[in-house]
Amino acid sequence: MVEKKIVEDGVIEHNLNQLLAHRTAGNPDDATIRFTDLSPHQLAHRLQQLGTPVSHETVRQWMKEKKLRLRRIQKVLICGHSAYRDQQFERIAELIEQYQVAGNPYFSIDTKAREFLGQLYRKGRVRCTQPFQAFAHDFPNLATGVVIPHGSYDPLHNSVHLNLGISRDTTQFACDSLAWFWRQIGLVRYPNARSILILCDGGGSNSSRKYIFKYDLQRLANRIGLEIRIAHYPSYCSKYNPIERRFFPHVGRACQGRLFDCLDTVVALMHKATTSTGLKTTVNVIYQKYLAGREASEEIKRNLQIVYDEVLPQWNYRAIPQNPTLVV
Numbered sequence: 001m002v003e004k005k006i007v008e009d010g011v012i013e014h015n016l017n018q019l020l021a022h023r024t025a026g027n028p029d030d031a032t033i034r035f036t037d038l039s040p041h042q043l044a045h046r047l048q049q050l051g052t053p054v055s056h057e058t059v060r061q062w063m064k065e066k067k068l069r070l071r072r073i074q075k076v077l078i079c080g081h082s083a084y085r086d087q088q089f090e091r092i093a094e095l096i097e098q099y100q101v102a103g104n105p106y107f108s109i110d111t112k113a114r115e116f117l118g119q120l121y122r123k124g125r126v127r128c129t130q131p132f133q134a135f136a137h138d139f140p141n142l143a144t145g146v147v148i149p150h151g152s153y154d155p156l157h158n159s160v161h162l163n164l165g166i167s168r169d170t171t172q173f174a175c176d177s178l179a180w181f182w183r184q185i186g187l188v189r190y191p192n193a194r195s196i197l198i199l200c201d202g203g204g205s206n207s208s209r210k211y212i213f214k215y216d217l218q219r220l221a222n223r224i225g226l227e228i229r230i231a232h233y234p235s236y237c238s239k240y241n242p243i244e245r246r247f248f249p250h251v252g253r254a255c256q257g258r259l260f261d262c263l264d265t266v267v268a269l270m271h272k273a274t275t276s277t278g279l280k281t282t283v284n285v286i287y288q289k290y291l292a293g294r295e296a297s298e299e300i301k302r303n304l305q306i307v308y309d310e311v312l313p314q315w316n317y318r319a320i321p322q323n324p325t326l327v328v
Contacts, residue, residue, distance in 0.1 A: 012052045016062065019046055036068060082234035088315055089240070092199065092231050095316075099197045105190045106197035108153040108242040109178060111169050111205055112251065116143035117260050124256025132259050147266050149251070150177040150205075153243035154189070159280040160247045161185055162270055166263070170290040171213040174205040175220045180284060182224055195227040195318075201238040208232040208315055211296035214306045221319035232315040250275060 020036055020043075038046075040060040047054050063069070082088075099106045115122075120143060121134040135142050148165040150173065161184075163177035178198070186196070200206045206213055221228045233241050250273040260266050263285060273281045296304075309316035 012047060012054055013062070015047055015050050015052050016043065016059070019043060080236045082236055084312055085234045085237065088232075088234050088312055089237075091311055091316060092233070095197055095229070095231055096199075099195070102194070103190075104193050104195050104197065105154065105156065105186065106199065107178075107181075107186070108155065108199045108244075109174070109206065110151055110201060110238075110241055110243045110248070111174065112149040112151065112248055114146050114148050114169065115260055115266070116140060117145040117147060117262060117266070118143040119259060119261060122255070122257065122259065124252075124258070126257035132257075134259060145263070147260065147263065148173070149270065150174060151243050151247060152178060152181040152186075153247055154186075155242060155246075157189065157280075158278050159282070160243065160273070161282045161284070162251075164263070164266065164270075164283065164285045165290070166285065166287060167289045168292050169205045170292065170294065171205050171207075171210060171216045172294070173286070173288075173290050174213070175216040176286060176288065179220055179223060180286065182226075184284075185282070187224075193226065195229055197229045197231065199231050199233070199241060201241055202232045202235050202315065203238075206230075206232075211301050211304065212294050214304055214317070214319070215296055215300050217319045218305055218322070221321045222323065225321050227321065228319045230317055230319070234315065247273070247279070247281075250279065251281075 019038070040056040040063060043059045043063075044054060044056040047059070096106055116138075119134050120138050126132075145166055148167075148169045150163045150165060150169075151160050152163075153160045161181045163180055165173050165177070167173065182196070186193075190196075202208045217228060217230065238244060251270055254273040255266075255269045258265070258269055260269075267283045267285065271281055271283045273279070305320065305322050307318045307320055309318075
């Protein structure tokens with residue numbers, strides 16, 4: 001308390017401000033944002049050289065009061081603007097309401113970034129008596145495999161099912177994951193469903209621009225004998241996809257600081273992605289291998305049975321079963 005009062009009242013605060021005047025930068029677009037590369041220990045050492053010694057803890061407290069705290073870079077800036085963005089958000093809200101009124105389900109799907117299996121470093125910390133040991137370098141050739149989590153989030157039941165692929169993130173994998181989820185979980189919950197609404201990003205394995213995704217989606221509708229309606233989020237708006245903000249951060253929390261040394265470990269860790277508000281997670285592994293580089297032929301494009309909406313058809317369309325072979 002004595003040191004703190006000295007900092008506030010006298011020469012030390014003046015010296016601190018003088019030191020920071022030459023080692024503080026700011027944001028040209030926001031005068032309230034400042035940052036410095038000097039640590040409390042470094043500042044305390046320089047204060048001692050100026051004849052005003054004070055502990056680094058007191059300097060740390062002073063910096064905290066001035067809001068000069070350690071912070072991470074936040075990935076929040078929008079990369080671009082998508083035309084009809086607001087109109088599509090309104091359309092998605094309308095579709096969700098329609099499906100809820102009709103008693104039909106809607107799900108949010110997405111693929112989390114690929115992870116390597118093996119003794120490879122992963123960010124995060126965990127309480128343990130000894131640190132886990134990983135290779136000194138994160139070379140992909142040191143990995144024993146890969147794991148690709150594809151999630152299906154059910155907002156009504158506040159639950160997510162993850163299918164872990166061990167091959168590639170392809171359109172076929174995304175549709176197979178959705179098929180597994182529907183047959184094993186969705187159909188049990190919604191036996192009277194006449195249509196399902198899928199909310200997803202506009203890129204990746206469920207890209208709105210890929211004919212091959214629409215082709216695989218049509219085959220999925222035929223397999224489950226049920227209409228599938230797709231509503232894509234506009235470009236640069238993937239953070240609004242419910243599974244992205246309501247689930248994937250909890251997966252990161254459950255897995256932080258742990259080695260993905262084998263597939264069983266990943267399954268066990270991701271199964272722990274729960275919350276105090278009732279979020280539950282189930283996990284399955286899809287062992288099928290998928291080929292990369294599949295493209296829709298001209299014949300596939302001509303015979304595509306996808307029904308496009310009149311409202312923003314590039315983002316809204318339906319796959320209606322054609323001669324369905326129901327798989328339950």
